[in-house]
Amino acid sequence: MCDTCGCNEIGGSGSSVGRPLHFIPTPEKDEQEHRHHYQHCHPHEQxxxxxxxxxxxxxxxxxNLVAQENKRFFNDRNILALNIMGSPGSGKTTFIIQTIEALIDKQKVYVIEGDQFGSLDTERIDKTDAKVIQVNTGNGCHLDAMSVMTAVKELNPANNSLVIIENVGNLVCPALFDLGEHxxxxxxxxxxxxxxxxxxxxxxxxxxICIINKTDLLQLVPFDHLTAINNLRKVNHHLRIISLSALQGSGMTEWIAYLKKSMNSLQS
Amino acid sequence: MHELGIAIRIADIASRVAQREGVIHVTGINVQVGELTGIVPDLLRFSFKIAAKDTFLENSELIVHTIPAIATCPICELQFTPDGFLTICPGCDTTECSIIKGMELNVVSIAVVES
Known part of the structure; x- marks a missing residue:
């Protein structure tokens, strides 16, 4: 494959899915085969x-550079930072509130709330003892590292605390953007x-980590738990999967235990 | 529609490089977009027109080069074309494969005309 323009005779189309690549070009080969970038890629003359x-x-x-700075900020203060992502209505805010309630007696928790508009989630979290700040992205569909940096500076989280970033409800765009989370x-x-x-x-x-939420509704919807887990494993075999009901509380113990362990390993 | 944010970044990079080179005519911007990034090339080109409007990049062409996905198997070391993010090795059926190409999002070069 040409590293300059990515032209590649061997792949790309759906028909080659699952087929082994018999020919992976070497850089030397690229040089020989592919000098005249504009002439072969584009119809116009130079x-x-x-x-x-x-x-x-x-x-x-x-x-990514700002995300690294964010991560350095968190590491310097032994702060564990989580980036919570998922569809609108998947239960992110309820899950965060339950997490705060389980930890707040012994742990300072800070929340950065990302939403396109309004402050409804911030108002919900404000009723807990966690300190929360709202970031409105307007027409933006995700948080980026810069907006998180601004919010973190304003929050000024204490050493050894937990920072939870609730991303904009969206199962597509936030995946691309590193915020500096752990x-x-x-x-x-x-x-x-x-x-x-x-x-x-x-x-x-x-x-x-993947949280399968609303397990209290399993009896009511055509959702096969094993199929979901197999699908998750197919896409990401490193994923830690925890099934729970944030609303009812079942399964939260496993999540909280995992979170405490993560914080201990960061702070040791 | 995160393509607009990406397009603005591309315009920023091209502007910075053009200024450094002391040129004001940028005819083309070559970008690599891995097919697994979720970026839609048509939307990116459309977004770039919006990002470049009323700037000196207004007439620059955004040339998107799609990078096909490649995965590799840790067991039999086979390299193959995955089905999106489904990376099941066609040689030994393991699912523990890694994606090694297809996540690129780079400005590779800009074509400039000396002013």
């Missing part, structure tokens, strides 16, 4: 005095269907 300036920069470089938690609920890991694979592929 203009006089036109030249190509090599850049090779990740489009998300700025976001763990990416994706929540999906049984009412959404057991096929979601396959249909929204990038989100599940990028997560480290």
């Amino acid at each position: 203009l006089k005095d036109q030249r190509e300036v090599m850049v090779t920069e990740n489009v998300l470089k700025h976001n 763990q990416r938690v994706v929540i999906f609920s049984v009412t959404e269907g057991d096929d979601k890991p396959i249909k929204y694979a990038p989100m599940f592929h990028e997560a480290s």
Whole structure:
């Protein structure tokens, strides 16, 4: 494959799915086969005095650099940071409130609430003892590292605390954006269907933990728990899967135990 | 529709490089988009037009080069084309494969005309 333009005779189309690649080009081969980038990729002729300036920069470089700064901030203060993602209505805020309630006696918790508009979730979390800040993204469909950095500075979380970032309800866009978190938690609920890991694979592929929420409704919806877990494993074999009902509380113990263990390992 | 945010970043990078090079005519911007990034090339091109409107990049062409996905098997070391993020090894059926290509999102080069 050409590293300059990505032209590749061997793949890309759906028909090659699952077929082994018999030929992975070496850089030397690329050089020989592929010198005239513009002439073969694009119909227009190269203009006089036109030249190509090599850049090779990740489009998300700025976001990723700020995310690294966020992570350094968290690490310097022994703060565990979670990025909670999932569809609108998957139960993210209820899950966060239950997590706060289980920990708040012994643990300072801070929440960054990402929503397109309004502050309804912030008002819900404000009733707990956690300190919360609202970030409205307007037409933006995800939080980015810069908005999290601004929010974190304002929150000024204490050492050894937990920072929970509730991303905008969206199973697509937030997957691309590193916020500097330690763990990416994706929540999906049984009412959404057991096929979601396959249909929204990038989100599940990028997560480290998956919460299957609303298990109290399992009897009422056509959701096969084993199928869901198999689908998750197909997309991400590293994923830690915890099934629970944030509303009823069942299964929360496993999550809280895991969270405490994560905080202890960060602070040791 | 996160393509607009990505398009704005691409325009930022191209502007910065053009200024550094002291040129004001950027005819093309070559970007690599891995097919597993979830970025839709048509939407990205459309978003770039919005991002570049009323700037010196207004007439620049965004040239999107799609990078096909490749996965590799840790057991039999086979490299293969995965079915999206479903990485089942066609050689030994293991699901514990890793994606090694298809997540790229890079500005590779810009084509400029000396002013």
